[in-house]
Amino acid sequence: MRKLQAGELSRLQSVQAQAMNDVCNITQRTFVSGAYSDDETFTTTVISGVPCGIKFTNGQLTSHGQVVLLDYDVVIRLSSAQPVGIDDLIDLVEKGTTVVSGTFIPYDSPTVNSSVQHVRLKRKIA
Numbered sequence: 001m002r003k004l005q006a007g008e009l010s011r012l013q014s015v016q017a018q019a020m021n022d023v024c025n026i027t028q029r030t031f032v033s034g035a036y037s038d039d040e041t042f043t044t045t046v047i048s049g050v051p052c053g054i055k056f057t058n059g060q061l062t063s064h065g066q067v068v069l070l071d072y073d074v075v076i077r078l079s080s081a082q083p084v085g086i087d088d089l090i091d092l093v094e095k096g097t098t099v100v101s102g103t104f105i106p107y108d109s110p111t112v113n114s115s116v117q118h119v120r121l122k123r124k125i126a
Helices: 006-019
Strands: 022-033 040-056 060-063 066-069 074-079 089-095 103-106 116-123
Touching: 040 089, 074 089
Parallel strands: none
Antiparallel strands: 022 040, 022 089, 040 074, 060 066, 074 116, 089 103, 103 116
């Protein structure tokens, strides 16, 4: 497989951005250990209005006529340049023109390629 030229990659990223017409907010959490205690504290940074593609799984997937139960609830597509940590919180805001809500946490590490990443999310229960 040949390496993409800068113009080709730019065009693919543009097409990808048009396909990600949903919106989410990402709260990046950085954990810091207390110097004199065992308590963990964390600092947060909120990134609002992140373009993404949201796909609800409803906890199942149909493959070759078989229903497979899943341990995750949502798959989102993000730009590969958008960092997502395993401790981050992701709030869904809009699915197209429909307002949605819910706070999710990454189920596992993202699957990343040259221009996009897929992150499987599990609903955060209080």
